[in-house]
Amino acid sequence: MTDGIYTLANDVVYDQLVALLNSIEVNAGREIPVCVIPYDNRLDKIRAEVATRSNVTLLEDLAVINYWENFATQAWKAHHRAQRVWRERGLPEVYRLAMHRKLCALHGIFDKFIYFDADTLLMGPLDYIYQKLDDYDWVTNDFQYKSDLKYIFDGNYELQKQAFNDDNLQLKVFCAGWFAAKKNIFSEPILADLLDKLKAGEADIMALGGPDQSLFNYMVCRSEIAYYNFAVREVEQVTGNHWSSKFDVIDNVLYDKGRRLTYLHYMSIPASQFTRLCAGEDVDIPYRDTFLHYRYLKSPESKPQSFTSPSLPVRLQRYTNSFFSQKARNITLKYRNFRDKIFH
Template structure:
């Protein structure tokens, strides 16, 4: 039985990838093999980094990559609303298609695995996640269920009820940036059945902002595999994970009300902000020193000693990040109030 970690990366997210790999090495509590799934062919820096790490490999099963690219293509090409929406916004007709390659882990060498987006940092040992996979097929640890359901499924409620047998749909949704599951958790029969239903019209339930997230949620719910969310079912171990939350920092590890985070997720902050930070621009990234600690853990002499004012483009990005921070404030408040009520 081999347990491992997958992530999805290319040279665009190189600085984040290095920080993630170092955080795994520092905080996992033991050596865990990591496999990097290629987002695309921009991999020169990624390959060089992997060559320096004995426990990190590159996913090179081209048949698996082609399979999941084709699976996602069939789903979204047969979803007229998605095609119309993305075309009007000037986006690709297969918007963020490579994000679906996260599912390549289902065909890899790890019997149990945890998937990390490249814009995450591991904060604590994760053996308890692998252990939970002895009882459940799909395990997550996030508070996506406290957010608006429309970010996952944005169809009318009547259609959602017709599509899903699950009564408490809101409580079963999750963020696709971090999850744990098992090799071949979906049989070929299940996958064929899901694809048939999606192409027949059930794709209409899915939101369009994060295609992979909507599709993964659909697949888990509609397949009937067992599902567990620590942030919903086990509040003793539940912590936040989003960068917008207020965490305490102790020796470059984050704590949520004295509970050590499992991971920190920098979702919605563009990779260019981290690139510019590592080039010495004064980027307003939350928990910046923590990120820099892990990014330069193996090469502290390369860490920027001072920072210059960012370019106009980066200022615009910073303003966008601040705007998003205000938007998620309501979600964060709900999360805090939810935990406080349970503590009473």
């Protein structure tokens, strides 16, 4: 039985991907194959990097990619509120559709797998995660359950109750940026049944902000596959994983009150911040030296030797671009609302 790791990437997150791959190589405790799922077609740097690593491959199966994009599209087109809101905001009919490509892992090459967002660093061995998959179908290790349930499911409460019939639903939600599962745990009949339920009205349960996360949580909770979250079940032993926490750094490995982290997640920090840092800009990123260590582990000669702040004109240009981009979005939204009132 093959264990493996998946991640989702394109050239925009190239620096983060290199850091992740290097952290896996030195901290996993053994060689674990990695498969990169393409976020889109911007892959020149990614292809070149993959070609240098014997244990890393790029998912090229368009049939699998198309299958899961179609599945996600059907699910979200059944969400009437999402279709209205996204249309009003000038967004595609499925917001962040490419993020759903991580579901390709379910039809992938590994029997057991762990999915990492590209903005993640591995800090310790993973065998205990793979071992837990002997008894469970879906395994997580995060604290999403401590957040408001509305970030995952924000539809009508009665509809939620009808769909899940679970008083412990809050304890079962998870972050879709890091999870472990088994290949083909969702059979074709199960997937067809889930789509039927979504189209019958249950799609409206899902929250809109992180659509891939909402859909993954729906699939796991609604199908009632065997689920385990270390952060819920082993509170005394589990460590944190979010960049906002205070960790100790020893030899480029992070520790939480003396316990070695499994992974560090840079969730919500824009990829552009890492790109600028690697270009020599003085960007304040948490655990910056740790990130740079793994990013340039194999190419220390390329690591910036000093960091400078961007010039005033550059800062002003960035602010101006951001300001006018927001203005343009607001104008577009007002126009769409005005148009809809007239013609509908």
